[in-house]
Amino acid sequence: MNPKKVPESTISRLFVYLREVIELTRMSINTISSAELGERTNLSDTQVRKDLGYFGQFGVSGSGYNTHELKSQLEKILGKDKVWNVAVVGAGHLGRALLAYPGFQNHGLNIMAAFDIDAKKVDKQVNDIAIKSLDDAPRVIKEKNISIGIIAVPAKEAQDVANRLVSAGIECILNFAPVSLTVPEHVKIKDVDLSRELETLSYFLANKKNN
Amino acid sequence: MNPKKVPESTISRLFVYLREVIELTRMSINTISSAELGERTNLSDTQVRKDLGYFGQFGVSGSGYNTHELKSQLEKILGKDKVWNVAVVGAGHLGRALLAYPGFQNHGLNIMAAFDIDAKKVDKQVNDIAIKSLDDAPRVIKEKNISIGIIAVPAKEAQDVANRLVSAGIECILNFAPVSLTVPEHVKIKDVDLSRELETLSYFLANKKNN
DNA sequence: CAATGTTTGTGAATATTGTTACAAGGTTTT
DNA sequence: AAAACCTTGTAACAATATTCACAAACATTG
Numbered sequence: 001m002n003p004k005k006v007p008e009s010t011i012s013r014l015f016v017y018l019r020e021v022i023e024l025t026r027m028s029i030n031t032i033s034s035a036e037l038g039e040r041t042n043l044s045d046t047q048v049r050k051d052l053g054y055f056g057q058f059g060v061s062g063s064g065y066n067t068h069e070l071k072s073q074l075e076k077i078l079g080k081d082k083v084w085n086v087a088v089v090g091a092g093h094l095g096r097a098l099l100a101y102p103g104f105q106n107h108g109l110n111i112m113a114a115f116d117i118d119a120k121k122v123d124k125q126v127n128d129i130a131i132k133s134l135d136d137a138p139r140v141i142k143e144k145n146i147s148i149g150i151i152a153v154p155a156k157e158a159q160d161v162a163n164r165l166v167s168a169g170i171e172c173i174l175n176f177a178p179v180s181l182t183v184p185e186h187v188k189i190k191d192v193d194l195s196r197e198l199e200t201l202s203y204f205l206a207n208k209k210n211n
Numbered sequence: 212m213n214p215k216k217v218p219e220s221t222i223s224r225l226f227v228y229l230r231e232v233i234e235l236t237r238m239s240i241n242t243i244s245s246a247e248l249g250e251r252t253n254l255s256d257t258q259v260r261k262d263l264g265y266f267g268q269f270g271v272s273g274s275g276y277n278t279h280e281l282k283s284q285l286e287k288i289l290g291k292d293k294v295w296n297v298a299v300v301g302a303g304h305l306g307r308a309l310l311a312y313p314g315f316q317n318h319g320l321n322i323m324a325a326f327d328i329d330a331k332k333v334d335k336q337v338n339d340i341a342i343k344s345l346d347d348a349p350r351v352i353k354e355k356n357i358s359i360g361i362i363a364v365p366a367k368e369a370q371d372v373a374n375r376l377v378s379a380g381i382e383c384i385l386n387f388a389p390v391s392l393t394v395p396e397h398v399k400i401k402d403v404d405l406s407r408e409l410e411t412l413s414y415f416l417a418n419k420k421n422n
Numbered sequence: 423c424a425a426t427g428t429t430t431g432t433g434a435a436t437a438t439t440g441t442t443a444c445a446a447g448g449t450t451t452t
Numbered sequence: 453a454a455a456a457c458c459t460t461g462t463a464a465c466a467a468t469a470t471t472c473a474c475a476a477a478c479a480t481t482g
């Protein structure tokens with residue numbers, strides 16, 4: 001299925017292309033060149049072509065890519081036809097923001113459950129989802145066939161939550177806690193560290209001044 | 212100040228090391244080897260040494276790194292002695308979660324202002340910060356000497372907001388909107404695209420099944 | 423329909439990032 | 453204080469990722 005190994009950065013960019021191509025089809029633009037698509041996504045034309053090249057030949061020399069075809073090809077490549085069930089652990093500000101975020105549905109991601117250890121939060125309702133005790137997680141994760149877990153708890157508790165999710169059968173984790181989690185080989189983990197992102201910006205600012 | 216160009220990924224990892232080293236000093240551990248530090252951060256020992264090597268020689272052959280010294284060196288390198296003022300644009304769920312996030316203060320980041328276009332939200336108070344009209348942004352950004360802007364508005368409005376921030380003098384943008392923004396060369400932009408992160412995970416899941 | 427202009431797809435060249443290997447320097451043991 | 457042991461720092465190497473460059477394919481023009 002993957003003739004040559006595709007870099008993760010390519011996958012990430014494919015989503016960007018798809019987003020743009022969807023916008024183009026909405027605007028009834030039927031054709032786009034790699035150069036234009038690159039311009040719209042702040043990437044080079046070759047980057048666009050090379051990325052797409054991993055998956056076949058969608059373009060037409062002399063005119064470019066048909067946006068409708070490219071859209072459906074990208075959707076197929078990226079598994080947009082599939083739907084995954086997601087659980088959010090941690091019903092603090094961030095967790096609740098995620099529960100309320102409307103974008104997930106459009107991307108084949110169904111938030112099916114939310115968990116917290118705080119008894120005061122348990123059984124409260126956020127956006128049609130009842131917050132459940134973390135102790136119920138193993139059962140609910142299996143019952144509802146959830147395969148993606150989002151960790152939105154404080155750093156201290158994150159490793160424990162990760163362990164519970166993994167032993168409940170979760171295969172992918174999106175981790176918002178600012179710690180390096182240890183998980184078994186087969187579990188895919190992705191860190192989103194907001195402070196770190198901001199701090200990187202502040203490093204950039206600090207060093208800009210020194211020039 | 213940068214004898215060799217330092218990869219951004221190195222900078223990002225330095226924050227991870229710092230986080231770990233702070234924890235170590237709290238635990239009164241005074242010395243750590245690159246191997247141990249690597250283990251704690253899920254990185255290789257050489258990676259650790261190479262990253263630190265960009266900035267000088269902090270280690271002692273035979274014993275490792277002094278955690279206290281490493282901590283203060285990293286803090287200096289990463290500009291943790293400096294403080295930056297931040298503005299959040301968009302007071303929806305995400306924007307409010309950011310306003311409520313206690314972590315920023317600890318990282319030399321002061322959220323000084325929040326803006327929204329929705330008149331219903333203007334002048335409401337979130338965590339001691341009054342939400343102001345986006346029209347006030349240029350004035351406030353200059354008055355309060357704000358250099359980092361966080362965009363937490365819907366995709367459609369993001370480019371307009373970016374333009375306003377840039378012309379108000381913002382130098383760094385953390386963008387949560389799922390669009391590719393265009394900004395002048397001198398402005399540093401960082402995208403945090405939650406759907407994209409999750410989608411990458413879902414791509415991973417989709418392709419796992421096919422093996 | 424030939425001539426000119428575009429644009430793709432991809433090998434080859436380059437650049438960047440990460441890993442290996444090991445000499446040099448420091449620590450601990452006996 | 454010699455011997456055995458650890459750990460750093462880095463040069464050489466390997467792996468990845470990106471950019472260049474151009475032939476081949478198609479489109480457009482006169």
